[in-house]
Amino acid sequence: MKGKHDVIVVGAGPAGASVARRVAESGFDVLVIERKREIGHPIQCGELVPAIEEFSKILPKAERAKRLFDLPQWVISNNSSRVMVCSSSKKIYEFKFNSNIIDRSRFDKLLVMNATKAGAELWTSCNVIGARNGGKEVLVKKEAKTLRIETDVLVAADGPSSKMTRDVGLGSNDPRNLGVTIEYLMGGVEVDPDIVEVYFGNEYAPGGYAWIIPKGEGIANVGLGIRTPFSEKGVSVKEYLKRFIDKHPIASRNLRKGAILSTIGGLVPLGGPLQRTYSDNVIVVGDAAGQVMPTNGGGIPIAVICGDIGGEAIVSKLKGGSSLVLYEKVWRKEVGKELDRGLKIRKIMDIAMQSDRITEEVYGIFGGRVIESALHGRLPMPLSVAYKTVVRLSRSLKAPS
Ligand SMILES: Cc1cc2nc3c(=O)[nH]c(=O)nc-3n(C[C@H](O)[C@H](O)[C@H](O)COP(=O)(O)OP(=O)(O)OC[C@H]3O[C@@H](n4cnc5c(N)ncnc54)[C@H](O)[C@@H]3O)c2cc1C
Structure with missing residues (x-):
């Protein structure tokens, strides 16, 4: 067992695995440390990723997405x-959007396999309990022993509640902007396998939305995300999901007879990226860096794209080239604009979501296209116009008559 590595990656999710693959492909020595016993299990995911042809619309500058999301069947x-x-108000809007509903457990395994095939070393069932010396060493619990391992570069890819980012002084995701989610894998449901369903409304998913993502053969991921500042006091996320499945006038018709096969949940950072995602010898990637689309909570594509960029920047540093600032420059160039715009849209949606009536007025003015655009991280009109309209509506609907 080596006491020092070129690169240590904490977390073998999509972000960490993507960094590890890219660095190992260039011949450097990478150790990936994951606390789970099995890669990709348990999953915490709706399992939806855009199909390749959608990337040019949603992340037009991230050319690499086409290569990274060319997935095997x-x-x-x-x-x-x-x-x-x-x-x-139960109005239905429909639009075209091609999605791949992945098997997330297999997907994570594929990314990790690609990293190990390229030469990365993998430790599972090992918990990194801390980073020291600005990330130059980590403490790892392995088989009841605590090991101290040194590294030239540390990759914090340890998810939304990252400890590594705090240990190295790069901050953390804002707890007020964490989405709280719950999801059931349901069997025996009557859903169209060609349609992903999204439901808004404060009664069922305050500050977020509910989803039905069809996996085929009468199986679906049925879940929702809420934000606590928007939710009723004393009502848990589980109670909201029960209400959605039992009582939503449209969704419950198809779900009520289904069986709950498993339950998962987790946090989704919706407050936009950390201010700084690198230091002299550390990069932060994926959920740990808040690299998640604030409008819809989708984080897999950006984790993989930023992981690939992070790997490239590390290789350049290890070859004696640039500093890790390159990582931040490139990811901001490729996906930063979309994340920033997504955050602005989410803030507009927040004002609208304070009341279902405002939301309905917004749909009434801008039409169903506004939802399609917002979910894609775009708006069909300048943001400033949208913002002013929503603020005006919010004031007029709250003003005493
Ligand atoms: C319920 C739910 C549904 C979602 N649905 C979708 C969806 O449909 N589409 C989409 O694009 N995104 C979705 N997301 C978001 C998506 O899952 C994340 O954005 C994505 O997993 C980010 O990848 P990551 O590698 O950054 O983090 P993670 O996948 O969270 O990986 C981090 C890894 O680090 C490990 N780890 C943490 N701490 C340590 C430690 N101290 N030592 C060792 N290992 C550690 C964890 O065990 C984990 O395996 C969903 C999230 C949730 C919670």
Whole structure:
């Protein structure tokens, strides 16, 4: 067992695995440390990723996405071509969007396998309990022993509640902007395998939305995300999901008879990226860095893209080239604009979501296209106009008559 590595990656999710693969491909020595016993299990995911042809619309500057998301069939459970959105007043909007519904457990295994095939070393069932010396060494619990291992570069890819980012002084995701989620894998449900369903409304998913993501053969991921500042006091996320499945006038018709096969949940950082995602010898990637689309909570594509960029920057540093600032420059160039715009849209949606009535007025003014655009991280009109309209509506609807 070596006491020092070129690169240590904490977390073998999509972000960490993508960094590790890229660095190992260039011949450097990478150790990936994961606390789970099995890669990709348990999953915490709706398992939806955009199909390749959608990337040019949603992340147009990230050319590399086409290469990174050219997925083999064995990790895909289903394909869908449409999204149905149900507003708080139960109006239905539908639009075309091609998605791959992946088997997330297999997907994570594929990314880690690609890293180990390229030469990365993998430790599972090992918990990194701390980073010291600005990330030049980590303490790892391995088989009841605590090991101290040195590294030239540390990669914090340890998810939304990252300890590594705090240990190295790069901050953390804002707890007020964490989405709280719950999801059931349901069997025996009557859903169209070609349609992903999204439901808004404060009664069912305050500050977020509920989803039904079809995996085919009458199986679906049924879940929702809420934000606590928007939710009713004393009502848990589980109670919201029960309400959605039992009582939503449209969704419950197809779900009520289904069986709950498993339950998962987790946090989603929705407050935009950390201010700084690198130091002299550390990069922060994926959920740990807040690299998640604030409008819809999708984080897999950006984790993989930023992981690839992070790997490139590390290789350049280890070859004696640039500093790790390159990582931050490139990811901001390729996906930063979309993340920033997504955050602005989410803030507009927050004002609108304070009341279902405002949301309905917004749909009334801008039409169903506004939801499609917001979910894609775009708006069909300048943000400033949208913002002013929502603020005006919010004031007029709250003003005493
Ligand atoms: C319920 C839910 C549904 C979602 N649905 C979707 C979706 O449909 N599509 C989408 O694009 N995104 C979705 N997301 C978001 C997506 O799952 C994340 O954005 C993505 O997993 C980020 O990848 P990551 O590698 O940054 O983090 P993670 O996947 O969280 O990986 C971090 C890894 O680090 C490990 N780890 C943490 N701490 C330590 C430690 N101290 N030592 C060792 N290992 C450690 C963890 O065990 C974990 O394996 C969803 C999230 C949730 C919670």
